[in-house]
Amino acid sequence: MWRVPFGTLFGSLLVRLPVIGTAVLFLASLVFLVAYAEGGMLAIAVPALLGLVRAVIAPLVMYANFTVAMSPDGVRLRYGLLETRMQTLPPGRVQAISIVEPAIWRGLGWARVEVTVAGYAGERQALSSTLLPVAPRQVAMHLVSQVFPGTHIDAVPLVPASSKAMTMDRADGAGTDDVVFVTRHGWPCRRTDVIAHARAQSVRLTTNPLQRLLGLATVHVDAPPGPVQVAAADRDLGEARAIVESTARRAQVARRSSGDPTHWAAR
Template sequence: MLIIYFVLLGFPLLFTRTDSGAAIQLTPEVLARFLIITVPVAAVAVGAGLWGWLALRFTIDGDDLVVETGLLRKRKRRIPLSRIQAIDLVRPLVTRVFALAEVRVELAGGDKSEIVLRYLGKNAAQQLRAELLARAAGLPGHTPEAPERPLWRVPFGSLFGSLIFRLPVVGTGLLFLGSLVFMIVYAELGMLVVASAALLGLIRAVVAPLVMYANFTVALSPDGVRLRYGLLETRMQTVPPGRVQAISLVEPMIWRGNGWARLEVTVAGYAGERQALSSILLPVAPRAVALHLISQVFPGTNVDAVPLVPASSKGVSFDKADGAGTDDAVFVSRHGWGCRRTDVIAHARAQSVRLTSSPIQRMLGLATVHVDAPPGPVQVAAGDRDLGEARAIVESTARRAQAARRAGGDPGRWATR
């Protein structure tokens, strides 16, 4: 990438204008200047890339992934494959030109737990990914890649429409048009600042997600949920069974007229920026498709069949659809009026259950129940419950979570259970 950048930076130096300013000519002096600037920078970039490639070595030793880094100062890491949370096959734009790929292995353990295996051939990267998934599931490394069943492909029109028809985007678009009209009619150049800020907001809210999630497909296989997406940088993400901690069914107000929904997830192993980039399980789809995918991630779950008990009348709620409920498999909480969210967490994935009460809630005899998952975009809570009801929910949910963990066992080596 550095090579391309500096070549483009030095390319204008090849040309110089004559005295008349009408012609452009190439001179030996300018060519020498271009080579002096570009060649050393290109050599440094190539050397840095070659150094990084030589400094990384990895092998699979039984049930461990052994990664060695460094040339002058070597460092060896031995990672149990049971710690693998997700495996992504990523192909940035530049590496796609040379038929290369990266395998990114997400481990349990925080923000610095990602292992990136770069400069692999496309076929070699796919084979490595399949072997790691098989061994993490407890199968022999030579096990063929599991077949997949396509579930949904997001049409480009639906993706573009879902990004456009959101209240913040609509408001920003109106602000952009209004500022342009005001600037033209009243010749007020100061409105150019407002128009520029609104345009940047539209690019970030529409263009960036459109490029990231273009060609989005979801498929199901025995080794987990497979996601493929990306226009410039393509990504194939595989989330093994049991790694999705919580799911949120998001239905903005404008979308509900079309029956659209989005699925956001908290996946164990992702942290920081990687968590934000990998938080979308389905950018937009019919609500029935989203519910079906939830039932595949949390087997035997029917979110709409879980009875939801409304919050206490002493609390503040703008939507009668708000409520919380549970069954033997999941805990469900629904809230929001402008943008309705239905948060779902499997009892086996709950890390803790706690009760909180603000000063105002204590005055009204209310409390909020939190069913905690690992840090991520989905946080499940049932707000404004009567204090006695909240305590009963905490005790019941804790018992269900303990029983579910005993029945489910360790999510690692799932294929041998």
């Protein structure tokens, strides 16, 4: 379905704000070290260099030659520069998906796809959390539609969060269709989190002290533990309760139609 070019992977790792900031810090410390013979700059230069190795070289070695393919037995992944890894994610094991678009990537039309896989934990979950390290956004969206058949994420209407919200992780919106529940949030790194109704384990409403003061709440649609957590933040309380009820109904219908008798809860 898609093979990640080495140059695209390398470039995507370089043009991230934390990497750019660390590189500037490293170069500045080297300039001070050379210009003023200030040995104390090594205390900045060495950790910055190690940070760059961890942020760029390590994922470059891990995800080089990355290939994703669809097959009857699931999503097949193959990747690795020094050691080739092969993995198949069976149908139905992917519980939730996140499309990650850092600020600079959005200008280049790139996205990353992360997943929560049922039955995986610890190191195995970490190694399986990246479904696609970088690709054109339309490729990422097509992959999501293959994992959750019958849905088109960009076609799901998203309702903006309340204008009363006061948060750094700005919530752009949340919405649903007959197949999935979608939330979008984040600045400068935008995340679009997606969970199929048939995969939801529960839906719950929470409020923190500031939200209670403003009459707001957050709706969580729970999947098994993993890197993707789907939550519609900063909704008006009445709207949040309506989302809980409608999502509960859709999830129950989806589970019945799929023949899954697993108990499902709304709270």
